[in-house]
Each structure stands twice: as C-alpha cells, then as structure tokens.
Amino acid sequence: MVNWKYSESIESSEIVNIKKKYQNYIGGKFVDPSSKKYLNTVSPSTEEILSKIPLSNQKDIDSAVKAAKTGFEKWSSITPQERSQYLFKIARLIQERSREFAVLESIDGGKPIKESRDFDLPQVAANFFYFAGWADKLDISWSAKELKPYGVVGQIIPWNFPLLMLAWKIAPALATGNTVVLKPAETTSLTALHFAELCHDAGLPAGVVNIVSGDGSTGANIVNHKDINKIAFTGSTHVGKLIQKSLAGRDVGLTLELGGKAANIVYEDAAIDQAVEGVVNGIFFNQGHVCCAGSRLLLQESIHDQFIKKLEKRMQTLRVGNPLDKNTDIGAINSKEQLDKITSLVNEGVSDGGDLFQIECELPGNGFWFRPSLFTNVQPSYSIAREEIFGPVLTTLTFRTPEEAIEIANNTEYGLSAGVWTEKGSKILWTADRLEAGVVWANTFNKFDPSSPFGGYKESGFGREGGRHGLLSYLKASL
Ligand code: NAI
Ligand code: MG
Numbered sequence: 492m493v494n495w496k497y498s499e500s501i502e503s504s505e506i507v508n509i510k511k512k513y514q515n516y517i518g519g520k521f522v523d524p525s526s527k528k529y530l531n532t533v534s535p536s537t538e539e540i541l542s543k544i545p546l547s548n549q550k551d552i553d554s555a556v557k558a559a560k561t562g563f564e565k566w567s568s569i570t571p572q573e574r575s576q577y578l579f580k581i582a583r584l585i586q587e588r589s590r591e592f593a594v595l596e597s598i599d600g601g602k603p604i605k606e607s608r609d610f611d612l613p614q615v616a617a618n619f620f621y622f623a624g625w626a627d628k629l630d631i632s633w634s635a636k637e638l639k640p641y642g643v644v645g646q647i648i649p650w651n652f653p654l655l656m657l658a659w660k661i662a663p664a665l666a667t668g669n670t671v672v673l674k675p676a677e678t679t680s681l682t683a684l685h686f687a688e689l690c691h692d693a694g695l696p697a698g699v700v701n702i703v704s705g706d707g708s709t710g711a712n713i714v715n716h717k718d719i720n721k722i723a724f725t726g727s728t729h730v731g732k733l734i735q736k737s738l739a740g741r742d743v744g745l746t747l748e749l750g751g752k753a754a755n756i757v758y759e760d761a762a763i764d765q766a767v768e769g770v771v772n773g774i775f776f777n778q779g780h781v782c783c784a785g786s787r788l789l790l791q792e793s794i795h796d797q798f799i800k801k802l803e804k805r806m807q808t809l810r811v812g813n814p815l816d817k818n819t820d821i822g823a824i825n826s827k828e829q830l831d832k833i834t835s836l837v838n839e840g841v842s843d844g845g846d847l848f849q850i851e852c853e854l855p856g857n858g859f860w861f862r863p864s865l866f867t868n869v870q871p872s873y874s875i876a877r878e879e880i881f882g883p884v885l886t887t888l889t890f891r892t893p894e895e896a897i898e899i900a901n902n903t904e905y906g907l908s909a910g911v912w913t914e915k916g917s918k919i920l921w922t923a924d925r926l927e928a929g930v931v932w933a934n935t936f937n938k939f940d941p942s943s944p945f946g947g948y949k950e951s952g953f954g955r956e957g958g959r960h961g962l963l964s965y966l967k968a969s970l
Contacts, residue, residue: 497810500817502604507595509681512543515551515704516687518558519697525550530677530706535601536814536823536858544680547705552672552712555701559643559670560718562698567640567668569696571627578623578665580693585616588689592654592682597814600653600679601823601859602777604815614939615658618957621941622662625962629667632959638966640668641744642720645713647734648683649726650676650825651780651881656725657683659956661700662941667965669721672701672713676726678826680704711737719743723964725782728879728905728950746954746964748782748946750879751907754900755785755936756922758893759793761912765934767801770885773910773936775809775863778821779883780829782951783908785936786880788887789896795889799867806863807850821883824859833861833882840866840875840886871899879905893918897925906948910936929955 512529514521524545531540545551566574585592592615593607602611629638644664648656653675664671675683687702703709707730714722714737721744724734728749738745755773757766773785790798814822824830841847849862864884869876875886890896900909909928911919923931929946932938939945944960946952954964 497818499813501813502594502597502815502817504594504598504815506591507598509542509595509598513545513680513684513704515545515547515555516684516690516700516702517551517555518561518701519691519695521687524548525554530704532599532678532680534598534858535678535825536855538857541599542681544677544684544704547703547709549712551703551705552709552716555672555703556643556716556718558698559672559701560698562670562696562701563642565696566665566670566699571629574665574668575623575626577693577695578619578626578662581689581695582616582619582623584689584693585612585619589613589616592685594815595685596654596679596682597822599681600650601814601825603819603822605817605819606777611652611655614941615654618655618658618662618941622666626666629962629966632962633966637968639969640965641967642669643718644669644671644721644723644965645716645719646671646673647710647713647722647724647726648673648675650679651777651782653679654682654686657686660723660725663956663961664723664965665699667962669965670699670701672703672719674703674705674710674713677704677706714738721745721965723954724748731952744967746946746956747952748954748956749950749952750905751782751784751947751951752787752877752879752903752905753783753785753908753910753928754787754789754926755910756789756896756900756912757791757794757798758911758913758918759791760914762914762934763794763798763801766912767798767805769910769912769934769936770802771805771809774885775821775883776937778824778861780825780881781937783930783937783945785908785910786885787876787900788885789899790887790889791896792889792891799865799887803848803865806848806865809850809863811852811860811862812855821863824861824882827859829881830859830861833880833884836875836878836880837864837884840869840873843870843873843875845869845873845875845886871902877903893922897922901925901927904950907951908932
C-alpha cells in the first residue's frame with residue numbers, strides 16, 4: 492500500500508484576538524475580579540500560556556447574583572416576543588463570528604478545527620435559534636399560570652464542549668425568562684468570555700447574562716449562594732453528588748448531566764463496515780472527551796475477530812496532531828490532569844490483563860496527547876470496563892445472545908446513552924426498550940439536534956436538555 496502523506500492545512504489563528512487578561516462580565520459591564528486573582532489558561536496542544544482569566548471569589552459571585560436578580564426584574568417585564576428577538580440576535584451574531592469562535596475553541600481546548608467548525612459552532616447557533624423560537628410560545632404549550640421561571644439560575648459547565656454547553660444552558664434559561672450566572676470550566680473559559688462580548692453587542696439588558704470565571708471553589712460559591720433559585724450542572728458524577736448534597740433541604744431547583752460509560756452494541760447481522768465507522772465516531776469524536784461516548788464496545792462473539800481486525804485498520808488511519816490542521820481527526824487531550832487520568836486507567840487495564848492496541852503515529856513534542864487505543868480480552872470487572880475514562884480509549888466486551896447484551900450494557904451505574912447496530916428493525920426496538928439509557932442511537936452514534944431531549948438515567952444525572960423537555964428544566968410550578 493502506498494503510504495500517502497497529508498500536507499498540512501492549518502487554519503489561521505489571526506482571526507482571534509486573545510487578550511492578555513480577561514475580565515468577568517457582570518451587570519452588563521466588564522469588571523476585574525475583586526479577588527485580584529487570575530488563572531493561566533494554556534493551549535493543550537502547545538502548553539503555551541494563552542491568557543489570564545479571573546479566579547473569582549465569593550464577592551464576585553455576590554455581585555453577579557445581585558446583578559442577575561436586578562436583571563430578572565427587567566427580563567421578566569419585557570414581552571416574550573422581545574426576549575425571542577434578543578435570542579435570535581445572539582444566534583445571528585454567533586453565525587457571523589463562527590470562524591473566530593471555532594478557532595478559539597480549538598486553541599484553548601485542543602479539539603480539531605473540523606469538529607469545532609462543523610459541529611460545535613453550528614450546534615451553538617442552532618440551539619439559540621431553536622430556543623428563540625420557543626420564547627413566545629410557552630403559553631400555548633403549557634398554561635402560563637402554572638409554570639414560571641425560577642429567577643436567577645447558576646450554571647456550571649465542563650471543558651469538553653465549552654461553547655456548546657454554554658448554549659445548551661443559556662438559550663433555554665433565557666427563553667423561559669430566567670437570568671443566569673454562568674461559570675465556564677477553568678481550562679476552557681475563553682469562548683465564554685468572548686461570548687460575553689457578543690451579549691454586550693446584542694444589547695442584552697444588563698444582568699441577564701453574567702459570566703464569571705474561576706475554579707471549583709467559584710462553582711461552589713454559586714451553588715451555596717442564598718439568592719440562587721436553580722442550579723444546572725454538567726460535569727463529573729463526583730461533583731454532581733457534592734452539589735446535590737449542598738442543595739439538600741433548600742428550595743433550589745437542580746438538574747445534573749453527569750458521566751457515562753455507554754454500550755455500543757454490534758449484533759452479528761449488522762452492516763460491519765458502517766458499524767466500524769460508527770464505533771470509531773462513537774469513541775474518538777472529540778478525543779473521547781464526551782459524556783455520551785460509546786466507550787464500551789459490545790460485540791456479538793461470532794463477529795469479534797473480523798470486527799476487531801477491521802476496526803484496528805480503520806483506527807490506524809486516524810490523524811492525531813495540531814487541532815488547527817483541517818486534516819486532524821484527534822486533537823490534544825484537554826489538560827495534563829486529564830492525560831494523567833487516562834494514562835493511569837490504561838495502565839491499570841494492562842496490568843489487569845486486557846490486550847491493548849494503540850495506533851502507530853508520531854506525536855507532537857509539546858502538548859498533551861494520547862494515541863487512539865483499543866482494549867480486547869477484557870473482563871466486565873476491570874476498571875477500564877466500569878469507569879469513565881473520558882479519553883480516546885475503547886473497551887471491548889463480548890456477548891452471545893441479545894439478553895446477555897442487555898445485561899452487560901445495563902451493568903453500570905451510568906445510563907446516559909447507548910448504540911445498537913443491526914439490520915433488523917424489530918431488534919432495534921427490542922433492544923432500545925430494554926436499555927437503561929437516556930438516548931439510544933440505532934445504526935448511528937453521537938447525533939444531536941436542539942429539538943431532541945438529552946439527559947441521563949441512574950448516576951448519569953436527571954433533567955433533560957433540548958426540546959420541550961429542556962424548557963421544563965427551567966420552569967417551575969407556580970403556587
Ligand atoms: P469537574 O466536574 O470537576 O468540573 C466540571 C465543572 O465543575 C467545572 O466548571 C469545575 O470548575 C466545576 N466544579 C468543580 N468542583 C466544583 C464544586 N465543588 N462545586 C461546583 N462546581 C465545581 O470535572 P473535572 O475534574 O474537570 O473532570 C474529572 C472527570 O469528570 C473527567 O475525567 C471525566 O471523567 C468527568 N467529566 C465528565 C463530564 C461530562 O460531561 N459528563 C465533563 C467533564 C468531566
Ligand atoms: Mg485552555
């Protein structure tokens with residue numbers, strides 16, 4: 492086989508103006524943190540320090556919550572049509588500045604430009620458009636007398652889809668008449684801080700959106716604030732449980748979108764080449780930093796050897812490297828901490844007795860990288876079959892009968908998503924009915940649409956984002 496080499500095709504970063512230092516956005520103004528403290532944000536593909544972001548403290552959160560409370564008076568007094576117009580305006584501004592945001596997302600977070608450009612940003616705009624359309628139709632969907640906005644909503648988001656998680660949180664919250672204090676993750680705050688500029692340009696009334704950066708302590712200050720009416724969190728199950736404990740006994744709404752360890756089930760009658768493609772997409776999309784990643788491949792025993800051979804061949808064609816190269820399939824791991832976690836779980840998998848396949852490729856000298864990896868010969872008790880690795884690592888288990896597939900698939904504390912591959916429609920329905928997962932994809936994986944609700948079972952959390960269900964997460968029954 493001729494080993495064709497790809498020529499580089501680097502997206503220019505000139506379109507983005509990364510400031511040396513950022514401010515919080517509170518009450519319609521850009522303000523320094525009263526803590527006077529900052530965190531460095533680095534590019535995970537080069538380890539270069541890109542900028543400084545505020546490490547906000549209790550005082551900063553106090554003023555953000557106060558601003559959101561004042562903003563709520565204004566936001567709830569304007570008509571639903573006006574709220575809708577603001578959301579449409581934000582959606583259009585996102586589209587206009589889409590390239591800038593995509594490049595910034597890839598630089599600050601490490602994801603390939605083809606994903607930030609063709610997946611994240613179009614989805615961000617689509618969510619604002621979708622919820623803009625709902626803002627003035629709430630009273631015809633439910634009785635407006637029965638449902639009211641919470642008021643001030645605290646939103647804490649992770650680093651895997653920084654701007655998209657912001658859109659999933661802010662668009663439905665604003666459409667339903669709430670105001671927000673949002674904290675992005677400490678490794679990927681830049682797109683949220685640029686989004687603050689966009690809200691400003693859209694002329695959004697002061698205090699409706701407040702963006703405050705910081706670490707876990709900043710997030711805890713939001714959760715514990717006495718004037719917060721609802722918390723929406725996406726992140727680790729560990730922190731989700733801490734938040735739920737902190738809110739016990741308080742009249743504060745809560746939705747949690749936590750971890751996952753999804754089964755991607757391939758039956759022997761599946762279209763094998765398509766399934767291989769879907770399995771690759773299911774785990775290697777966004778370096779595997781995906782809560783709904785298909786990280787457990789469940790193969791029917793009769794096709795195991797054939798499938799693994801094809802899968803390894805396909806994996807070997809994945810291109811790992813510079814996130815700004817348009818050819819790149821797998822970018823950088825988001826942080827040193829995440830790389831250490833992936834490395835330690837993979838080492839544990841090997842010492843437990845799993846067979847590890849990793850692709851051969853050159854890795855850049857600087858930055859955080861992990862080779863796409865596949866484990867076979869795995870027992871369901873191994874950590875790699877149970878814990879969320881949140882990296883480009885796929886674990887294979889086998890089954891003989893559909894009943895056994897369901898038993899293995901559901902044998903996890905998580906329940907966010909699952910995949911089924913078969914030519915038989917009836918088998919898809921039979922399987923989907925029995926899977927304990929919020930989303931089940933059939934003969935595809937990782938497909939998203941703002942109109943489609945997303946959320947978990949069991950320890951993957953509760954509440955839904957997207958669709959009509961997603962609106963209900965931001966409305967409460969009035970007394
Ligand atoms: P994390 O859950 O600590 O961070 C998520 C967000 O929560 C960040 O904005 C963080 O600043 C904030 N936070 C941290 N501690 C908090 C607290 N006590 N109160 C309020 N907010 C707090 O996740 P981390 O440490 O970055 O990643 C650890 C593991 O979690 C990953 O390896 C992965 O397995 C999982 N994870 C899952 C995600 C998902 O979407 N399901 C997203 C991110 C991480
Ligand atoms: Mg960063």
